Amino acid sequence: MGEFDLIRRFFQRPAPAGVDVGVGDDCAVLAPTPGQRWLVSSDMLVEGRHFLSTVDPARLGHKALAVNLSDLAACGATPRGFTLALALPRADEAWLAGFAGGLLALADAHGCPLVGGDTTQGPLNLCITVFGEAPAGQALLRSGARVGDEIWVSGTLGDARLALEVFRGSVALDGAGFAAVREAMERPTPRLALGQALRGLATSAIDVSDGLLGDLGHVLAASGVGARLDVDALPRSAVLASQPVALRHLCGLAGGDDYELVFTAPPGARLPDVGVALTRIGVIEAEPGLRVVDGRGEAVAHGLQSFDHFSS
Amino acid sequence: MGEFDLIRRFFQRPAPAGVDVGVGDDCAVLAPTPGQRWLVSSDMLVEGRHFLSTVDPARLGHKALAVNLSDLAACGATPRGFTLALALPRADEAWLAGFAGGLLALADAHGCPLVGGDTTQGPLNLCITVFGEAPAGQALLRSGARVGDEIWVSGTLGDARLALEVFRGSVALDGAGFAAVREAMERPTPRLALGQALRGLATSAIDVSDGLLGDLGHVLAASGVGARLDVDALPRSAVLASQPVALRHLCGLAGGDDYELVFTAPPGARLPDVGVALTRIGVIEAEPGLRVVDGRGEAVAHGLQSFDHFSS
Numbered sequence: 001m002g003e004f005d006l007i008r009r010f011f012q013r014p015a016p017a018g019v020d021v022g023v024g025d026d027c028a029v030l031a032p033t034p035g036q037r038w039l040v041s042s043d044m045l046v047e048g049r050h051f052l053s054t055v056d057p058a059r060l061g062h063k064a065l066a067v068n069l070s071d072l073a074a075c076g077a078t079p080r081g082f083t084l085a086l087a088l089p090r091a092d093e094a095w096l097a098g099f100a101g102g103l104l105a106l107a108d109a110h111g112c113p114l115v116g117g118d119t120t121q122g123p124l125n126l127c128i129t130v131f132g133e134a135p136a137g138q139a140l141l142r143s144g145a146r147v148g149d150e151i152w153v154s155g156t157l158g159d160a161r162l163a164l165e166v167f168r169g170s171v172a173l174d175g176a177g178f179a180a181v182r183e184a185m186e187r188p189t190p191r192l193a194l195g196q197a198l199r200g201l202a203t204s205a206i207d208v209s210d211g212l213l214g215d216l217g218h219v220l221a222a223s224g225v226g227a228r229l230d231v232d233a234l235p236r237s238a239v240l241a242s243q244p245v246a247l248r249h250l251c252g253l254a255g256g257d258d259y260e261l262v263f264t265a266p267p268g269a270r271l272p273d274v275g276v277a278l279t280r281i282g283v284i285e286a287e288p289g290l291r292v293v294d295g296r297g298e299a300v301a302h303g304l305q306s307f308d309h310f311s312s
Numbered sequence: 313m314g315e316f317d318l319i320r321r322f323f324q325r326p327a328p329a330g331v332d333v334g335v336g337d338d339c340a341v342l343a344p345t346p347g348q349r350w351l352v353s354s355d356m357l358v359e360g361r362h363f364l365s366t367v368d369p370a371r372l373g374h375k376a377l378a379v380n381l382s383d384l385a386a387c388g389a390t391p392r393g394f395t396l397a398l399a400l401p402r403a404d405e406a407w408l409a410g411f412a413g414g415l416l417a418l419a420d421a422h423g424c425p426l427v428g429g430d431t432t433q434g435p436l437n438l439c440i441t442v443f444g445e446a447p448a449g450q451a452l453l454r455s456g457a458r459v460g461d462e463i464w465v466s467g468t469l470g471d472a473r474l475a476l477e478v479f480r481g482s483v484a485l486d487g488a489g490f491a492a493v494r495e496a497m498e499r500p501t502p503r504l505a506l507g508q509a510l511r512g513l514a515t516s517a518i519d520v521s522d523g524l525l526g527d528l529g530h531v532l533a534a535s536g537v538g539a540r541l542d543v544d545a546l547p548r549s550a551v552l553a554s555q556p557v558a559l560r561h562l563c564g565l566a567g568g569d570d571y572e573l574v575f576t577a578p579p580g581a582r583l584p585d586v587g588v589a590l591t592r593i594g595v596i597e598a599e600p601g602l603r604v605v606d607g608r609g610e611a612v613a614h615g616l617q618s619f620d621h622f623s624s
Contacts, residue, residue, distance in 0.1 A: 020349060021453060024534070026386040026518060027351040027444070029451050032344040037332060039339040040427060042441055044397035046434035074338040085356035085439045115352060118439075122358030127397045127430075127439035129354055132339070139341050141333060206338060222336070 003119050006091050010100040011084070016113050019081060028115035030081060036133035041071035047124040052167065057095045059186040060126075061102030067209065068130040069110060069190035070259040074207040076140040076199040077132030079112035079192065087122035110192055140198060140205040140263070145223035149203050149264035151282040152271070154191050156235045157212060159184035161255025162243065171247065177239040184237070188259035197272035198263055205263035211254040213304060216262055217290060223264075229282035231302070232295035253292065254304040315431050318403050322412040323396070328425050331393060340427035342393060348445035353383035359436040364479065369407045371498040372438075373414030379521065380442040381422060381502035382571040386519040388452040388511040389444030391424035391504065399434035422504055452510060452517040452575070457535035461515050461576035463594040464583070466503050468547045469524060471496035473567025474555070483559065489551040496549070500571035509584035510575055517575035523566040525616060528574055529602060541594035543614070544607035565604065566616040 007023065015022035021029040032038060045064050047053055065082065072079055084103070088096075107114060112130065163185035165171040166178055173181065191207070198205060204223055206215050212234070220227055234252040241248070264284055265271065271278055285291075292300045319335065327334035333341040344350060357376050359365055377394065384391055396415070400408075419426060424442065475497035477483040478490055485493065503519070510517060516535055518527045524546070532539055546564040553560070576596055577583065583590055597603075604612045 021451070025454050026383040027353040027389060027451070029387070029446075030350045030352065031448070032348075032350050034346065036344075038342045038344050038350060038443075040342065040393075040395060040441075040443065041339040042395035042397045042429050042439070044399055044430045044432055044434075044437070044439060046399050046432055046437075049432060049434050071338040075341070077339060081352075083352060083354035083441055085354045085441075087356055087358050087437060117354050118356045120356055120358055120361060122356075122361050122437065123435040125356070125358075125399060125434065125437045125439075127354070127356060127437075129352075129395055129397075129439075129441035131350075131352065134341075136332075136343070139333070139339070142337050 006096065006119060010096045011114055019113055019115055022113065022115045028081065030115065033133055035135060037136050037139060039072060039075050039077040039132045039134055039139060040129065041068055042127065042129040043068050043071070044125065044127040055186060057098030058102030061099040062106050062187050064126045064128055065103050065106045066188045066190050067259060068128045069112065069192060070188070070207040070209070072130055072132040073190050073192045073195035074140065074205050074261055075134060076138065076195045077134045078196060079110050079130060079132045081113050081115040082128055082130040084114060084117035085127040086117065086119045087125040088119065089124060134199065138199045140195065140202055142204055142206055142219045142222035145204040145219050145225050145264040145284050147225055147284055147286045148267065149284040150267055150280050151227060151229065151262065151264055151284065152278050153235060153260055153262045153281050154194055154276045154278055155260045156237045157208060157258050157260060158240045158248070158251030158255045159237050160188070160257035161251040162240050173239065180237065180239050185257060188257070190259060191261045191276060193274040194261055194272065194276055197274050201269055202263040202265050205261055208258040208260050208262055209256060211256040212262065213253050213290065219264070220290060226285045226288045226290065227282050228285055228291045228293060230295060231292050231300050233279060233281045235277060235279040249302050250304060253302055318408065318431055322408045323426055331425055331427055334425065334427045340393065342427065345445055347447060349448050349451060351384060351387050351389040351444045351446055351451060352441065353380055354439065354441040355380050355383070356437065356439045367498060369410030370414030373411040374418050374499050376438045376440055377415050377418045378500045378502050379571060380440045381424065381504060382500070382519040382521070384442055384444040385502045385504045385507035386452065386517050386573055387446065388450065388507045388517070389446045390508060391422050391442060391444045393425050393427040394419070394440055394442040396426060396429040397439040398429065398431045399437040400431065401436060446511065450511045452507065452514055454516055454518055454531045454534035457516040457531050457537050457576040457596050459537055459596055459598045460579065461596040462579055462592050463539060463541065463574065463576055463596065464590050465547060465572055465574045465593050466506055466588045466590055467572045468549045469520060469570050469572060470552045470560070470563030470567045471549050472500070472569035473563040474552050485551065492549065492551050497569060500569070502571060503573045503588060505586040506573055506584065506588055509586050513581055514575040514577050517573055520570040520572050520574055521568060523568040524574065525565050525602060531576070532602060538597045538599045538601045539594050540597055540603045540605060542607060543604050543612050545591060545593045547589060547591040561614050562616060565614055
């Protein structure tokens with residue numbers, strides 16, 4: 001199977017509405033919606049770094065797109081399409097069928113068609129670039145948090161990291177517990193409906209990809225503010241809640257790979273109900289820095305840092 | 313130096329006009345031009361496959377963007393911006409400074425700002441996604457070639473492949489000759505002005521990335537036509553012209569990495585003068601397939617195929 005057969009067989013589909021030209025020309029051609037801004041994000045996933053070689057290809061396809069859609073969600077954008085560039089050691093048909101299946105199922109679920117890309121031979125590497133739209137001036141940014149805003153997070157935090165610790169052999173879970181946290185790690189849910197519902201309501205937003213401390217830190221830096229964070233308020237799954245405190249803190253504060261949205265909103269803001277739990281975890285303060293406290297307001301020494309690809 | 317320092321130091325710049333938000337948020341936010349379509353293309357470059365580990369990083373930066381801009385050129389688009397996803401074995405400051413310098417110099421030359429991306433640790437891999445604009449209905453596609461159209465190519469073909477053969481040790485050139493063809497391989501020129509000038513004039517276009525036979529083959533397949541190609545008419549550099557006929561044919565017909573535009577236009581079309589040579593190399597015919605002939609019209613048995621990442 002050659003490169004072009006591979007594209008045709010696994011990735012090419014008829015161009016949907018709003019896409020003049022999809023996969024198969026030098027460029028895709030899309031029709032922007034009048035009055036909307038164009039939002040773009042790109043993420044690269046490398047074997048051994050972002051996923052294990054043993055991962056089910058359908059789950060990998062899901063995750064590769066999910067982490068990109070999560071960036072659109074964090075900005076409150078509506079997805080319009082994506083490109084996929086793929087380096088593969090070899091053209092393995094069963095792997096490709098699984099990968100494309102997981103990828104395109106999530107794409108279909110969010111009306112985000114694959115419009116182009118590239119395939120080449122090389123160490124396994126997936127690079128997806130997503131495009132979305134939001135009304136001019138309404139994209140959610142990291143820079144809008146204001147003193148007194150409350151800090152909220154969707155869903156639960158820490159399960160993906162807990163699953164990673166099981167894979168690393170540092171934690172043991174029973175079968176049902178491991179299945180649950182592995183699902184969180186391998187099939188994250190991009191919070192697109194929530195992001196769109198937060199337009200005009202949240203003052204800032206980011207998705208938790210590198211860990212809450214680091215990602216919230218980006219919001220604080222971009223907004224020129226500080227924060228107080230209640231570690232006991234962090235929403236956790238039942239599996240994580242039953243773990244020792246140090247592990248709970250590690251997974252919740254510095255875990256990463258959660259793809260939940262952290263956002264700020266003025267006190268009393270009427271938050272949307274889109275079927276995902278929202279939990280208040282802290283408050284924006286004028287004093288720079290991020291102060292982690294427990295439920296009684298006492299400082300927690302956690303010694304944790306967020307994930308950095310070149311420091312850790 | 314951590315991941316975020318790296319981005320700030322080498323890749324972050326103030327957002328230019330038309331870019332609401334550039335590097336540093338979850339998404340870039342761009343303002344589409346009313347009445348224009350949005351064009352997107354993505355290319356991935358892998359060490360050992362698309363470039364040698366010894367390549368000068370500034371030249372690699374240039375080439376990584378050039379091959380993507382070439383896709384915009386082939387569609388007649390005006391560049392608007394690009395994202396860069398980069399997997400690096402380590403954060404080498406000298407390498408990054410060189411790479412960013414070559415990349416951003418070409419970006420500046422074409423008014424195509426870096427608006428976002430990703431950096432991670434892994435085997436060296438560069439994935440760029442470019443965005444451009446063209447008026448609705450005017451993007452140049454592969455599918456518009458008509459029987460009787462003439463086939464044209466810009467610049468010269470084959471030097472990049474000739475340089476590759478020197479690196480492989482199968483060909484020897486003198487110092488000046490090697491310098492010239494190496495320049496073609498490492499610093500290709502995206503034909504953006506030509507592509508834009510061909511809007512409404514060329515019936516189809518593609519850039520020569522995998523080799524003339526294969527790339528022209530895509531046009532023929534998409535357009536449902538055949539062609540006759542005069543191999544003796546192919547424009548060649550003086551260095552390539554002095555090589556044996558089999559090597560001339562290999563480099564000109566199947567070389568790849570040229571990033572010249574091949575396009576079709578009706579006979580007598582008034583072609584634009586944008587400072588790049590244009591050479592007529594064949595004609596579109598109704599009979600399917602691609603017939604390679606010499607200057608006397610006699611069939612040439614070349615036995616060549618275009619480059620395919622999973623067949624060669």
